[in-house]
Amino acid sequence: MNRNMNADLAAVDGRRRLNMDKLLTIICFVLLFIIVIIPIFMIIYNAFFFEGTFSIDLFKEQLTADKNLSAMWNTLKIALFATILGTIMGVFYAWLLGRSDIPAKGLMRALFNIPYMFPPFLGAMAWDLLLNGRSGYLNRFLMTTFGLSKMPFNINSIAGIVFVEVSYYFPFVFLQVVSALERMDPTLEESARIAGAKQGTVIRRITLPLVKPAISAGALLILTTSLAHFGVPSILGYAQGIYTLPTRIYAVIYNSGGSFEGIRQGAALSVMLVAVVALALVLQNKILSTGNYDIIKGKSMRPTLIKLRGAKAPLFLVAIFTLILIVFVPLVMIVLISFIKAYGLPLTPGNFTIAQYLKVFKAGGTLDSIKNSLIVSITAGVVCMFLGTLVAYVVQKIKPKGKEALEVISVLPYSIPGTVLSIGVILAWSGNLGITLYNTLWIILVAYMARYLSFSMKTSSAALLQVHSSLEEAARVCGASHSESLADITLPLIRPAMVSGFFLIFLPAMREVTTSILLYGPYTRTLGVQIYSLRDAGMIPQAAALATVAIGLIIILNAIVTQITKDRKGV
Amino acid sequence: MANVRFENITIKYGNHTVLSNFSLEVESGQIMCLVGPSGCGKTTLVRALLGLVKPETGTITVGDRCLFDAAKRVNVPAEKRNIGIVFQDYAVWPHMTVIENVSYPLKKQRRPKSEIRQRAMHVLEQVHMVDYINHLPGQLSGGQQQRVAIGRALVTNSDVVVLDEPITNLDAKLREEMLIEIRMIQQRLGATILYVTHDQHSALQLCDKMAIMRQDGSLSQYGTDEDIILRPADRFTFEFIGVSNFIPITRQGNELYLDCGELIPYPGLPADSEGKEMGVRLNDVVFDHDSPVKAKVISRVFLGSENSYFLKLGERDIRVQQSMLDARTLGTVEEGETIGLRFLNPHFYSKKEANPA
Amino acid sequence: MTDQIILRNVTKRFTTKTLGDIVAVDDFSLNVKEGECFSFLGPSGCGKSTTLRMIAGFEDLTEGEIELCGRLVSSKKKNLYVPPEERGLGMVFQAFAVWPHMNVFENVAFPLRIKKMNKTDVEKRVKEALRHTSLTGLETVFPGNLSGGQQQRIALARAIVTNPKVMLLDEPLSNLDPKLRETMRFEIKDLQRKFNFTIIFVTHDQSEAMAISDRMLVFDMGKIMQIDTPENLYNKPCNRFVHNFLGESTFIRVVLQDGKVYAKGDMSQTIDLQIPQDADEEMVVATRPNEITLVGETESGYKTHIVKRIFLADRTEYLVQVGEQMVKIQTPHRVHFKEGEACSVKFLEPMWYPADDGTEDIDRERRQIV
Secondary structure, three states, X not given: OHHHHHHHHHHHHHHHOOOHHHHHHHHHHHHHHHHHHHHHHHHHHHHHEEOOEEOOHHHHHHHHOHHHHHHHHHHHHHHHHHHHHHHHHHHHHHHHHHHEOOOOHHHHHHHHOHHHHOOHHHHHHHHHHHHOOOOOHHHHXXXXXXXXXXXXXXXXXXXXXXXXXXXXXXXXXXXHHHHHHHHOOHHHHHHHHHOOOOHHHHHHHHHHHHOHHHHHHXXXXXXXXXXXXXXXXXXXXXXXXXXXXXXXXXXXXXXOOOOHXXXXXHHHHHHHHHHHHHHHHHHHHHHHXXXXXXXXXXXXXXXXXXXXXXXXXXHHHHHHHHHHHHHHHHHHHHHHHHOEOOOOOOOOHHHEOOHHHHHHXXXXXXXXXXXXXXXXXXXXXXXXXXXXXXXXXXXXXXXXXXXXXXXXXXXXXXXXXXXXXXXXXXXXXXXXXXXXXXXXXXXXXXXHHHHHHHHHHHHHHHHHHHOOHHHXXXXXXOOOOHHHHHHHHHHHHHHHHXXXXXXXXXXXXXXXXXXXXXXXXXXXXXXXXXXXXHHHOOOXXXXXXXXXXXXXXXXXXXXXHHHHHHHOOOO | OOOEEEEEEEEEEOOXXXXXXXXXXXXXXXXXXXXXXXXXXXXXXXXXXXXXXXXXXXXXXXXXXXXXXXXXXXXXXXXXXXXXXXXXXXXXXOXXXXXXXXXXXXXXXXXXXXXXXXXXXXXXXXXXXXXXXXOOHHHOOHXXXXXXXXXHHHOOOOOEEEEEOOXXXXXXXXXXXXXXXXXXXXXXXXXXXXXXXXXXXXXXXXXXXXXXEOOOOOEEEEEOHHHHHXXXXXXXXXXXXXXXXXXXXXXXXXXXXXXXXXXXXXXXXXXXHOOEEEEEEHHHEEEOOOOOOEEEEEEEEEOOOEEEEEEEEOOEEEEEEXXXXXXXXXXXXXXXXEEXXXXXXXXXXXXXXXXXX | OOEEXXXXXXXXXXXXXXXXXXXXXXXXXXXXXXXXXXXXEOOOOOOHXXXXXXXXXXXXXXXXXXXXXXXXXXXXXXXXXXXXXXXXXXXXOOOOXXXXXXXXHHHHHHHHHHOOOOHHHHHHHHHHHHHHOOOOOOOOOOHHHOOHHHHHHHHHHHHHOOOOOEEEEEOOOOOOXXXXXXXXXXXXXXXXXXXXXXXXXXXXXXXXXXXXXXXXXXXXXXXXXXXXXXHHHHHOOOOHHHHHHOOOOEEEEEEEEOOEEEEOOEEEXXXXXOOOOOOOOEEEEEEOHHHEEEEEOOOOOEEEEEEEEEXXXXXXXXXXXXXXXEEEEEEOOOOOOOOOOEEEXXXXXXXXXXXXXXXXXXXXXXXXXX
8 A cells, every 4th residue: 555655646636737747757758868868779770780781790890800809808807806806805894994993993994985086097197107017116116126127017917907996996895895784783793603603703604694795786886897997907008008898999989080980890899898798787686686685674783893902903004004005105106296397207306396287287278178077077967966856756756657767777878888878979969860069068968967867866766765755745735736845845855865966976077087088079178088198198297287186176076075965954 | 623524435546445435424523533454444545535545436525615526526636625634654844943844834825924923833832842943853752743743733723633643653651641632732722633543542542433444444333432342343343442252152952152172151141142252351351269160270470450361261262361450359360270250241243254354 | 599690790881972981780780590580671771781791791891790600701800701602692682683694494503503513413403493483394494584573483493402501582572563572472481491591581661571580670770770570579669760660650749747648739638548657748659550449439538530531442541630630540341430520549558659769850851862
């Protein structure tokens, strides 16, 4: 009976008026069709159809090319290792911070979140500067100090790519597992102690199996993100000719000078990439579905912390070292390089200057790129905030026929690699359908909207679920019309969720490269693209300077967000 | 003040009929408790009264105002019905302060500001929430949120106020206090109250009249508390209102016996009780040394205000509640002893069908 | 019978950020005998769970020592602490705490597997435990697919499978519905009879505690209020808190003058009661709604009238005015008065408490927290 209640009001209203609800549903479907369905359709169409006829020649040709096969192999290798290592690291630190009595937990937790905030390609840049196989600063330092004849490390390798990706992606697992550990009923572990199990046995037999769903969910995120990732392999891999599918797609299109033929080849490669990601999703789904149980119950009690005793100091040192390695070293390196007179000079005070900053900002593109990024990110954030809420409202409250489809469509673009999405957007909006947005900011905006819509949809959805139907009904009974109860009750209640939905889109959009690298035109570089291009053109100190500015921006924006979310009252 | 009449209401969800030709009247200025097991359709009836669900057939009137008539295609929208409601989960709006919550219905009636303030304050006085007018619901306890919800339901001087399981989420002590408070508020304002609950105990404490619904959505009995307790219309009401022992009765030769594995004679069984079951409340089984019906005491549990006994009568389990007063005057019996039983106020019902509703 | 669980001067202090230092358990001494079913009863936050967790070994003591089955397991003075897994206890938690990733059999077998018992013995003992908890046939089912009652039975089976001497039950019935609660109560007593363990049963539900315990302990604010059998506790509570906590209570403020008892606010008639020796001028007479008799106005007793009559399924309740107070009386249906009718009331053997023992203030404080 309860199941029907949400639909009751809709049914009563539906019969009485020519209604708002139907209109909202239709708007939803139309917008999602334009933003999501058309680009995806265009990729598939162009990969398999040439001038109106079905043909898999192109596809076959691409699939058998050696370069593409090795790219695919690299993609898989990198993703696999990044996932395994990232998961181990995430689980280890989650347990250490969630269950043991290690000191300075709050601070460490905040610091472990930092890699989550920054774009991995900046990390790749920093590590390239440090451990480049030919000229890395750290490499050279180690060579001279220990009198080695060879560079000891080479970051421009599969292992290097894996290392950088792990250091940026392990928080996916870390955050999931920490929160699972916190929600877990501590009596589950205590009853194992009572049953006679020692602490180590409890971790192995009870704790780890119970957080397995969280681990798998985090690992899946690492896997899919790594498969589709462009920044790190492109920065570290190009020099050594190491390609992955996303960088290969970029190269194909870039080398063909943006010709239609190149884009078509890219589309065919995209289908391969999508297939790999889909395979990963299916596999993970299988693993996930076997262990789905609810561990959130029981009275909230602070869990008994496990005393590390003798292992406390060494483990604390290991944690501190990890933090320094993955958080501070890259950031410090980028900042230092941004002040150097010329790339390659030793890092001595005499070689420092602020000239790079002046140069970067005198160059016309820089300010424009910041402005472009702000415009596109804010617009995408605002539009998605409303559109996502609209979709969420239709799905949760109106519940029309086909709401499942609506849900799937809005989440779909997020599981598609950004590179692939860009190709779809290019195919759809560069004249094929009579509308040309290529080389304008609009095309980037459309891509961002498709890519990030699910973020705001999910947060608004969760908030709407919290708004029990009786709250709206109470308003109706108190004399409010349908639209008044929406305006007075529902919208104010989900406003906080809408705002955080906006920031969830705005922040990653500000540092985006993967999608925009294929979509930018001469006047529509984004901040990420600008940094990438500067570095690509060899102007490394200038790239570092702009990166430092970007890092500053990200820190300031994050601080603002925390402030806003903290001040919010009520609800 | 006005009465509420439901006539021939039928409500379906898809193919599932929740209510079928249901009729009921709530008398003006009274508290009517609608009681039934959960899922019997009582909440659906309330939702029909509020205009949140549309019946297939029938009419709903409040006083001489018709709110719904399937035949005449009358269906007053929810926002124009002017019925106060308190939901089980209170449904106070978490983003509005106490006074904003209570003022909202008046605002929707476009009353002047000064009047809104004055009436809201008056109602908040009635529910003892004046000290909290600027609190947000999140800062209030369950009982206090409940009072806000009641205040909001009363503020427009609705003729009818519906309380849908309003105290289920409160603890026992607070529940009792709220019941007394609801009663006092009703006496001050004289509104007609429809109180819906699955808890017969609180219904009995509160009601003027009571209606009992069966699981299938039909009405079992309508009457005063005494009617329902002393003269239950059928087995459903009898069982719903309290726990009982049931003993089948069989005839052998010319005599009627209690069938407890062995046949036990019990004088005074009515002639038409053959083949039926005798239902006796746990506290209507009293110890009487002179009675020929002898049972063995399996256990006695001291529960403070009463003793709870498990007895074996033949092979049948009999449960007895002995109040402390009786325990003091008549004495207790201990495990292993044998004791005579007398059954007060027996009710005779036909045996349960194989597939009870 | 020997003492199986001994607590000596146990004290537990916490330091919290919001409230500062808290004494959760204050200088607590207790002996529980072998085979006894002993309840800790008290409102939430009274320290009963903390005490149980100290016995289990999940919490350190701030002071004092604990002895289990003749073996010292916690002692602050000797700096001794035996971890929970070595205390040889059985324990059942409120939220069941059955492991969702193991099936019923594996859940129950876990304690034996930890002990590295051989396979056939494990199978035999698990079967036995499952039989006693009516779980036979559910061996391969996962707990997520079972009802709350069944999950709690798994927890019980897991606790008895090692045949522990001491069983700690931390509100094991609170998450079950009322009907099931009663059944499980009997099942626990039954298991105790069969396996002969000592029970410590923590609950906030007085009727549950009274029904199950041989002796019980009423806690408040980390202090022992009273230890006794259920009947003695109910009939002779040592103070108003215990009186009120163990069942519905009626407290009547009375004034003593010239060896006579008057209800406060009504000096026109006396109440016929035996005055205890060291009574003050103002006292509180404590009784229970079903220990007041209601008789016709012509009979002796305190003269008053019926204010309100409430007809309930198993009794009738009347409110009458006694002095400045409303007093609730519960009678069987056969006692019949109309609202407004004159009547007399008599109090059966009430308890006497000082008028001003701070109970009311504490009560008010507690209400505000709720």
